[in-house]
Amino acid sequence: MSGTATAPLRDAALADLQSLKRRHPDAFRTLDRRRVAGLFAVFAALALLCFGLWRLGFSPGLLLGGLGQLAWFTGLMLPPDPGSWSILLSTLTGLGETLAIAFLGTGFAALLALPVSLLAARNTTVSGAVRFLTRRSLDTLRGVNTLIWALIWIGVVGLGPFAGVLAIVTIDVGTLGKMFSEAIEAADGRAAEGITSAGGGALHRIRYATLPEVMPVLAGQALYLFESNVRASTIIGIIGAGGIGLQLSEMIRTLEWRAVSFIILLILVMVALIDWLSARLRRAIAGEAPGQTA
Amino acid sequence: MEAALTLDQVSRRFGDRIAVHEIALTIPAGSFVGVIGRSGAGKSTVLRMINRLAEPSSGRIVWRGEEVTALRGKQLRQWRARCAMIFQQFNLSARLDVMTNVLAGRLAKVPARRSLLGLWTEADRAIALSALERFDIGELAALRADRLSGGQQQRVAIARALVQEPEIILADEPIASLDPRNTRAVMDALASINREYGITVLCNLHSLEIARAYCNRLVGLAGGHLVFDGAPEALDDAAAEDLYGLNRPRSAAADATALIEPRPALPQGAAAFQH
Ligand SMILES: Nc1ncnc2c1ncn2[C@@H]1O[C@H](COP(=O)(O)OP(=O)(O)OP(=O)(O)O)[C@@H](O)[C@H]1O
Ligand SMILES: [Mg+2]
Numbered sequence: 048m049s050g051t052a053t054a055p056l057r058d059a060a061l062a063d064l065q066s067l068k069r070r071h072p073d074a075f076r077t078l079d080r081r082r083v084a085g086l087f088a089v090f091a092a093l094a095l096l097c098f099g100l101w102r103l104g105f106s107p108g109l110l111l112g113g114l115g116q117l118a119w120f121t122g123l124m125l126p127p128d129p130g131s132w133s134i135l136l137s138t139l140t141g142l143g144e145t146l147a148i149a150f151l152g153t154g155f156a157a158l159l160a161l162p163v164s165l166l167a168a169r170n171t172t173v174s175g176a177v178r179f180l181t182r183r184s185l186d187t188l189r190g191v192n193t194l195i196w197a198l199i200w201i202g203v204v205g206l207g208p209f210a211g212v213l214a215i216v217t218i219d220v221g222t223l224g225k226m227f228s229e230a231i232e233a234a235d236g237r238a239a240e241g242i243t244s245a246g247g248g249a250l251h252r253i254r255y256a257t258l259p260e261v262m263p264v265l266a267g268q269a270l271y272l273f274e275s276n277v278r279a280s281t282i283i284g285i286i287g288a289g290g291i292g293l294q295l296s297e298m299i300r301t302l303e304w305r306a307v308s309f310i311i312l313l314i315l316v317m318v319a320l321i322d323w324l325s326a327r328l329r330r331a332i333a334g335e336a337p338g339q340t341a
Numbered sequence: 342m343e344a345a346l347t348l349d350q351v352s353r354r355f356g357d358r359i360a361v362h363e364i365a366l367t368i369p370a371g372s373f374v375g376v377i378g379r380s381g382a383g384k385s386t387v388l389r390m391i392n393r394l395a396e397p398s399s400g401r402i403v404w405r406g407e408e409v410t411a412l413r414g415k416q417l418r419q420w421r422a423r424c425a426m427i428f429q430q431f432n433l434s435a436r437l438d439v440m441t442n443v444l445a446g447r448l449a450k451v452p453a454r455r456s457l458l459g460l461w462t463e464a465d466r467a468i469a470l471s472a473l474e475r476f477d478i479g480e481l482a483a484l485r486a487d488r489l490s491g492g493q494q495q496r497v498a499i500a501r502a503l504v505q506e507p508e509i510i511l512a513d514e515p516i517a518s519l520d521p522r523n524t525r526a527v528m529d530a531l532a533s534i535n536r537e538y539g540i541t542v543l544c545n546l547h548s549l550e551i552a553r554a555y556c557n558r559l560v561g562l563a564g565g566h567l568v569f570d571g572a573p574e575a576l577d578d579a580a581a582e583d584l585y586g587l588n589r590p591r592s593a594a595a596d597a598t599a600l601i602e603p604r605p606a607l608p609q610g611a612a613a614f615q616h
Binding site: 237 | 418430432436445456
């Protein structure tokens with residue numbers, strides 16, 4: 048269609064082809080430097096992958112044999128069945144405990160992370176040095192896995208859900224502190240400037256401009272982390288930090304495969320429920336956030 | 342009338358760009374001064390320096406014999422409270438209600454423990470509400486600021502400025518994002534504050550027409566230099582042309598800026614991308 052309309056441009060361009068090539072040599076090259084570098088990176092990544100598979104002794108034969116095992120286990124697991132009322136009861140208690148660990152852990156982490164993140168954000172911190180130190184500390188908290196924190200806290204307060212809560216608080220102060228501070232830095236500074244211009248100080252800016260603006264974002268982030276902590280805290284039970292993981296590992300050890308599948312089923316249901324609930328909540332908070340002026 | 346505000350050779354540099362160049366200006370109390378000039382002329386920078394949202398690179402700003410540019414800490418905050426600022430984008434806290442936004446104008450007047458907890462006295466609330474009613478938006482007090490139209494938000498911002506009980510109001514293009522009707526409402530609000538309370542108003546304006554209609558004195562900036570200062574009637578077409586650089590290749594002021602640029606390649610309109 049546009050062929051006729053742009054004919055003059057096309058004719059002019061083709062007539063000028065040689066001199067255009069001379070003026071913009073790079074634009075006519077198919078294999079420019081960037082592409083070569085890109086191809087090289089892809090090949091390097093593939094080579095690394097192959098090396099890794101070889102080095103870790105990955106063998107398709109073993110995997111195929113293992114698949115047979117997997118089918119065998121699946122057979123043993125069907126149908127899911129708690130076996131006895133007492134196991135059903137302890138499973139439900141375990142689930143409740145897992146939920147409580149995730150809830151308390153994330154909640155306390157959010158409460159602690161809020162003041163810390165204010166120190167870590169460029170626009171609300173008291174000084175560059177404080178900001179640097181806070182950020183590095185948050186990195187340290189975050190850099191150690193939840194399981195390791197759980198082991199450490201078990202050493203301090205003993206076995207049980209308390210250690211689990213502390214483990215989640217520890218790592219999530221790191222995670223949320225970092226996420227919060229980034230949300231705070233992304234806040235648009237106009238409202239804060241308005242407060243400054245009226246004679247407000249740093250705390251006034253935080254209270255009347257920054258926090259009202261970023262609160263929905265922070266709440267959404269905390270909810271999302273709660274969601275993922277419900278999933279994560281099933282596992283810390285295995286090492287004795289409370290929750291459903293304990294029952295699960297017990298059943299695996301005693302080869303009660305039907306009970307295992309029953310527990311896993313319940314975990315899946317709970318996780319799905321929490322995900323659904325938290326997603327709805329987050330959407331409600333986010334939907335209410337931007338200025339929907341009529 | 343006594344000289345209330347004095348700018349004494351005030352300059353502001355951003356890197357090697359001179360945004361404001363040795364401005365000297367004396368403004369009597371109670372004036373309604375329009376600051377005009379094209380985009381990038383330095384209008385916002387001048388206002389922001391007076392409120393101390395920006396620091397002058399050199400020069401002094403004096404208000405009633407008190408050197409504003411020397412204030413620190415608590416005194417600086419008190420000065421900002423006495424020198425209210427109104428912004429083109431309103432700068433309200435979008436998610437807080439209108440009432441709280443207006444009460445924020447009283448932050449510097451109450452002890453921090455009360456303001457931070459939001460424990461406003463009845464007097465504070467009464468002042469805020471009467472300011473809102475003054476601009477016909479009293480019934481919006483409970484609404485969230487981001488539910489309001491631009492014109493309503495700007496009137497909330499003016500109410501916030503007014504409850505600061507300021508001695509001077511600086512308005513940085515307060516009508517640039519408003520329609521003609523809201524423009525009138527906002528400019529009338531500023532004019533009435535100026536008339537009834539004798540509060541000095543300094544207002545950056547893009548529209549010459551509005552500037553002529555409302556101001557009793559115009560100050561023209563070009564390339565950071567003061568190039569016009571006089572009554573609105575004195576700003577004839579030739580002067581306006583000079584100020585806005587219409588049809589003319591450049592003013593003397595633009596020449597001066599060009600000299601400071603290390604590379605000559607910057608087009609004249611380059612500053613227009615900044616706000
Ligand atoms: N924070 C800043 N950093 C760097 N340069 C700045 C900054 N603020 C302003 N400038 C520069 O200072 C000059 C004056 O800017 P200013 O905002 O005062 O102009 P203005 O007259 O208010 O323009 P407009 O009408 O577009 O608002 C411009 O050249 C701008 O690029
Ligand atoms: Mg401006």
